[in-house]
Amino acid sequence: xxxxxxxxxxxxxxxxxxxxxxxxxxxxxxxxxxxxxxxxxxxxxxxxxxxxxxxxxxxxxxxxxxxxxxxxxxxxxxxxxxxxxxxxxxxxxxxxxxxxxxxxxxxxxxxxxxxxxxxxxxxxxxxxxxxxxxxxxxxxxxxxxxxxxxxxxxxxxxxxxxxxxxxxxxxxxxxxxxxxxxxxxxxxxxxxxxxxxxxxxxxxxxxxxxxxxxxxxxxxxxxxxxxxxxxxxxxxxxxxxxxxxxxxxxxxxxxxxxxxxxxxxxxxxxxxxxxxxxxxxxxxxxxxxxxxxxxxxxxxxxxxxxxxxxxxxxxxxxxxxxxxxxxxxxxxxxxxxxxxxxxxxxxxxxxxxxxxxxxxxxxxxxxxxxxxxxxxxxxxxxxxxxxxxxxxxxxxxxxxxxxxxxxxxxxxxxxxxxxxxxxxxxxxxxxxxxxxxxxxxxxxxxxxxxxxxxxxxxxxxxxxxxxxxxxxxxxxxxxxxxxxxxx
Numbered sequence: 192x193x194x195x196x197x198x199x200x201x202x203x204x205x206x207x208x209x210x211x212x213x214x215x216x217x218x219x220x221x222x223x224x225x226x227x228x229x230x231x232x233x234x235x236x237x238x239x240x241x242x243x244x245x246x247x248x249x250x251x252x253x254x255x256x257x258x259x260x261x262x263x264x265x266x267x268x269x270x271x272x273x274x275x276x277x278x279x280x281x282x283x284x285x286x287x288x289x290x291x292x293x294x295x296x297x298x299x300x301x302x303x304x305x306x307x308x309x310x311x312x313x314x315x316x317x318x319x320x321x322x323x324x325x326x327x328x329x330x331x332x333x334x335x336x337x338x339x340x341x342x343x344x345x346x347x348x349x350x351x352x353x354x355x356x357x358x359x360x361x362x363x364x365x366x367x368x369x370x371x372x373x374x375x376x377x378x379x380x381x382x383x384x385x386x387x388x389x390x391x392x393x394x395x396x397x398x399x400x401x402x403x404x405x406x407x408x409x410x411x412x413x414x415x416x417x418x419x420x421x422x423x424x425x426x427x428x429x430x431x432x433x434x435x436x437x438x439x440x441x442x443x444x445x446x447x448x449x450x451x452x453x454x455x456x457x458x459x460x461x462x463x464x465x466x467x468x469x470x471x472x473x474x475x476x477x478x479x480x481x482x483x484x485x486x487x488x489x490x491x492x493x494x495x496x497x498x499x500x501x502x503x504x505x506x507x508x509x510x511x512x513x514x515x516x517x518x519x520x521x522x523x524x525x526x527x528x529x530x531x532x533x534x535x536x537x538x539x540x541x542x543x544x545x546x547x548x549x550x551x552x553x554x555x556x557x558x559x560x561x562x563x564x565x566x567x568x569x570x571x572x573x574x575x576x577x578x579x580x581x582x583x584x585x586x587x588x589x590x591x592x593x594x595x596x597x598x599x600x601x602x603x604x605x606x607x608x609x610x611x612x613x614x615x616x617x618x619x620x621x622x623x624x625x626x627x628x629x630x631x632x633x634x635x636x637x638x639x640x641x642x643x644x645x646x647x648x649x650x651x652x653x654x655x656x657x658x659x660x661x662x663x664x665x666x667x668x669x670x671x672x673x674x675x676x677x678x
Contacts, residue, residue, distance in 0.1 A: 255293045260421060260453070263295035268428030272304065281335065282306045286354065286429060288422045290363075290413050298409070302422050303361035305331045307338075307351040317432045317459070319349040320423065322356070322443030324465075326416070326600035327593035329360040352430065356446070357422060358414040359596045365410050367403040367595040370588055377582055377594070380521070381538045381631035382618075393611055393637060400641035403599060408643075414596075415603035415647040420450040424457065434459035441465040441672050444663070445604075449648075451655035458655075464664040465672040470652040473605040473636060474617065479673050481625035481632040487548040487670035488513070488627060491555060501563045516565045517541055517627070525571035535571035535578070541631055543574035546581040548670050598638045604648045607639035614640070 270287055277283035285301040309315040319341075323333035330353030337351040345351075355362040368376065376395045383389035403411060423446070427435045436459045439447040444463035451458060467476070492509045495502050502509045517540055519525070524534035535543070547558030554577070561573025583591040608614065614634050621629030655661070665677025 257453070260292050263289055263292045264421060264424050264428065266295050267425045270429060272429055274306065277305065279335065280307060282308070283331070286422070286426055288357070288425050290409070292418060292421055300357060300363035300410075302357060302363075302426070303331050303355045304426065305334045305353055307334065307346075309346070309348055309350050311347045314348050315350070316348045317350070317436060318352045318427075318430050319345060319436045319438060320426065321351065321353040322437075322439040322446050323353075324439075324441035324443050325359070325593070325597065326356070326442045326445075326604075327359055327596035328442070329591065329593075330354045330356065331360060349436065350430075352426070354422070354426060356416075356419040356600075358410060358599055359593070360591065363410060364592040365403060365407045365414060365595045365599045366592060367399055367406055367598075370590055372398075372402075373582075373584075373590050373594055374588070377584075378536055378538055380536065381541060381634060382521070383634075384521070389615075392634060396638040397641040399595075399598060399638050400643060403595060404643040407595075407599070411599060411603070411642075412644045412647070414599045416446055416449045416600065417453070417648055419446055419600075420453055423450055424454050427457065432459070436460045438462045438464065442467065444672075445469060447661075448653045448655075451658050451661065452653045455655035455658035458658045458661070460659070461661040462664065463661060465669055466663050466665060466677040467672055468676040470650055471676075472650050473607055477617075477632050477635055478621055478624065478629075479676075480671060481621050481629045483668075483670035483673045484545055484548060484628040484632075485625040487668055488544070490668055491548060491551075491558065494551070494555070495559060500559050502559060502566070505566070512566050513544070513562060514627070516562060516571075517544070520571070525565055525569060525574075527572040527575045528570050529572035530575055533575065535565075535575045539578040540565070540571060540574050541628070542581060543571075543576075543578035545628065545670075546577040547574075598642075601636065602639040602642040603644070603646055605639075606646055606649055607636045607642075609640050611637070611640060 267288055272284035272286060274282040274284045282305070284304050284306075286304050287299050288302055289295045290298040290300050306318075321334055321337070321340075322328070322330055334351055334353035338346065341351060357363055358365040376399060379392045379395050380388045381392075383392050423435070423437075434457055435450070435454075437447055437450070439445075439462075441464075444466040447461055447463045448469055451461065471479070489510075492502075492513065494500075495509050500509075502512050505512055516525075517537060520535060520540035521537040524536040525540065527533050527535050543561065544558065547554045547561065557573065557577065561571070561577060564573050565571045579585075583593045614637055617633040618630040621633040623629070625632070663677050665672070665674040667674045
């Protein structure tokens with residue numbers, strides 16, 4: 192979680208990025224990719240100062256030489272954060288970083304940062320920096336749940352710090368579409384049945400790419416994870432931490448890996464929870480996630496049958512009940528009594544189900560009730576609520592910028608087919624291996640086929656010579672970041 196997408200962007204959220212931050216309410220976030228809280232970092236501060244030069248950057252982010260990156264970081268590390276209270280005991284500030292690390296004297300952007308001070312300042316070790324996933328997830332919003340997420344010994348001895356990565360939330364947000372256009376984009380049929388539905392799906396995604404270029408052209412070439420990792424290095428230095436302590440979930444593991452690749456000797460302790468394998472092609476990632484959601488749905492259905500949940504009491508197999516509501520939504524959108532004027536078509540229903548699969552503890556009970564209401568009462572309000580949590584749409588119809596940020600960062604970070612027919616071929620193949628999610632996720636990256644800037648990163652193994660041991664956490668049956676990726 193990544194918390195955000197059209198048939199295609201919905202799938203970019205589910206397919207290209209690991210996971211989003213899931214919301215039980217607009218202010219209460221839990222990491223969807225893992226139900227495991229962050230592990231406790233070692234309590235021994237490092238006595239070693241970081242070296243001055245970052246490691247090799249093999250990601251081709253504008254081909255900025257490491258020495259130039261180091262000089263740019265050093266220039267901005269001299270600045271200080273102007274903290275101000277921002278409610279509930281938190282402090283906020285803006286971190287100034289270069290838009291382009293190859294041009295440190297050029298245009299700058301502001302990165303929004305939040306901090307919760309350690310409770311025992313006399314025993315303070317340093318800062319622990321968090322990332323919730325995405326791409327497109329707001330670290331500022333995520334950190335506000337720090338007291339519920341982190342164990343007491345961490346809250347006692349570390350300042351909890353997070354930030355909105357560039358292009359996200361309050362950090363030079365990429366801006367493309369208004370709320371009404373996002374509604375249209377996200378409601379597009381994710382499994383087009385005819386030429387008209389396919390044309391609508393592709394045209395809407397092309398429109399997203401065009402709108403992003405029109406409104407955020409200067410930002411687009413500089414929103415990749417490699418640059419976000421460089422921003423995190425500036426943040427480490429400005430915070431005054433000799434080395435970085437970091438916990439990243441799902442996409443946050445990519446951010447952590449890109450940091451480790453560039454600054455391996457600047458690491459104190461890292462936990463990467465729900466890892467994404469950076470060596471896989473985007474196509475392989477998408478297929479694996481389609482299969483992951485298929486496995487998770489099968490497990491959800493089996494659990495329902497074993498526990499005698501309401502879905503298993505309709506005189507037909509539970510899997511048929513689930514399949515039936517998706518098929519009906521494709522043919523005729525459901526009403527949603529809690530949301531006057533809105534309907535739930537296949538996109539909202541299918542991805543509402545997907546959102547409910549992330550966590551057995553938090554979401555399966557909610558998902559059972561939502562599917563039961565749709566099947567028995569023809570009311571998809573519960574599924575629409577799950578869908579809205581995924582795309583970060585509030586009750587007033589307003590979106591965060593996570594949809595646009597998801598697309599911009601994902602398209603910057605990887606190589607995608609530019610031939611629209613390639614997505615059709617993948618849809619056929621993926622459906623054979625993941626019948627319920629394969630087609631929808633295959634069309635996930637369609638916006639990247641029209642993206643106006645070339646990618647700055649390419650799939651490749653990541654190494655970090657000189658780094659200390661990094662803890663990687665994987666969870667079996669995690670649909671968005673399969674356990675095999677952590678291995």
